[in-house]
Amino acid sequence: MIAVGLVIGLAFGLISGALFHILVMQNVALGVFSFLLPVVQPLLAIFVFPANAPLWVLTLLGILYYLLFNVLIFWIFTVLGQRSLVFPALPGRVAETSEQLFLHGFGFGTAATVNMVIWAAFPLPGPVSFTLAIIAVTPALAVIRPIRHNLFYQGILGWMAWVMPVSWLLNAFGFLLALVLGPMGLANYGRGAIRFDATAGVLEIRTPLGGGTTAFSNGNFTVLNGNNPAIAPGDFLGASVSSHEAGHSMDHSAMTGFFTLATVIEEIRVFGGADARAIGQITAESRGAPRATRFYTPIWSP
Numbered sequence: 363m364i365a366v367g368l369v370i371g372l373a374f375g376l377i378s379g380a381l382f383h384i385l386v387m388q389n390v391a392l393g394v395f396s397f398l399l400p401v402v403q404p405l406l407a408i409f410v411f412p413a414n415a416p417l418w419v420l421t422l423l424g425i426l427y428y429l430l431f432n433v434l435i436f437w438i439f440t441v442l443g444q445r446s447l448v449f450p451a452l453p454g455r456v457a458e459t460s461e462q463l464f465l466h467g468f469g470f471g472t473a474a475t476v477n478m479v480i481w482a483a484f485p486l487p488g489p490v491s492f493t494l495a496i497i498a499v500t501p502a503l504a505v506i507r508p509i510r511h512n513l514f515y516q517g518i519l520g521w522m523a524w525v526m527p528v529s530w531l532l533n534a535f536g537f538l539l540a541l542v543l544g545p546m547g548l549a550n551y552g553r554g555a556i557r558f559d560a561t562a563g564v565l566e567i568r569t570p571l572g573g574g575t576t577a578f579s580n581g582n583f584t585v586l587n588g589n590n591p592a593i594a595p596g597d598f599l600g601a602s603v604s605s606h607e608a609g610h611s612m613d614h615s616a617m618t619g620f621f622t623l624a625t626v627i628e629e630i631r632v633f634g635g636a637d638a639r640a641i642g643q644i645t646a647e648s649r650g651a652p653r654a655t656r657f658y659t660p661i662w663s664p
């Protein structure tokens with residue numbers, strides 16, 4: 363089923379890439395992908411824009427529509443994936459299901475072609491766009507189990523998110539958070555508050571936060587709550603919260619931020635908040651070594 367998901371994801375990513383140009387960049391020049399225009403034209407009717415609105419209003423609405431549309435599609439497959447999971451009595455390995463593998467394949471396919479279409483039609487010198495468009499298909503290789511379990515491949519995936527346009531949204535948000543939380547972390551915990559995980563291209567910030575906050579991930583940025591004694595930075599590839607959060611970054615790179623947002627929505631819908639049985643959590647947990655107290659599904663490690 364992961365291969366079926368991949369093929370459908372590859373097709374969906376083409377449509378999503380074309381929509382990115384039209385909705386986000388307000389530009390219909392798709393270069394070599396102009397054949398996609400007749401395919402997406404009928405879809406455009408569902409996005410309503412006010413007449414004579416200034417460009418910034420159109421752009422903001424376009425970003426909003428683009429996000430809603432993509433997250434909705436991912437969420438439909440996430441619902442099926444989450445529902446299909448059967449949890450053992452004790453934390454540990456959760457067997458993969460067809461619906462879940464379909465979702466991952468769909469994510470790998472979407473990530474591969476959405477960035478390819480965006481780069482190919484980006485206003486850059488031809489050879490640069492062409493090279494980036496070729497690199498963009500890397501997530502599709504994750505459909506092959508030994509490749510997605512390979513740490514060198516995972517490193518390439520993680521670093522790629524810095525240059526792949528569909529990842530910029532969550533990364534921009536992560537960067538803004540880092541600007542605020544980074545100095546707070548440094549002031550409280552010294553230089554050790556900020557670490558860089560070169561194996562995943564992820565910046566980790568430990569900072570004092572309130573309440574029961576644990577840790578969270580935004581694209582290539584991890585935030586750990588220094589006030590929570592249960593949240594200690596650990597080995598980036600070990601059984602640690604650091605490796606778990608890098609797992610979210612890996613999901614974001616390999617399956618786009620739409621996977622991240624859709625799985626968070628499903629986590630809240632089904633569990634009412636953070637829960638270790640959420641499909642997004644068990645996937646992230648498989649990065650590096652899973653913790654003994656957590657459920658994981660063998661996506662990023664066996």
Ligand SMILES: [Zn+2]
Pocket residue numbers: 606607610642643646
């Ligand atoms: Zn998590």
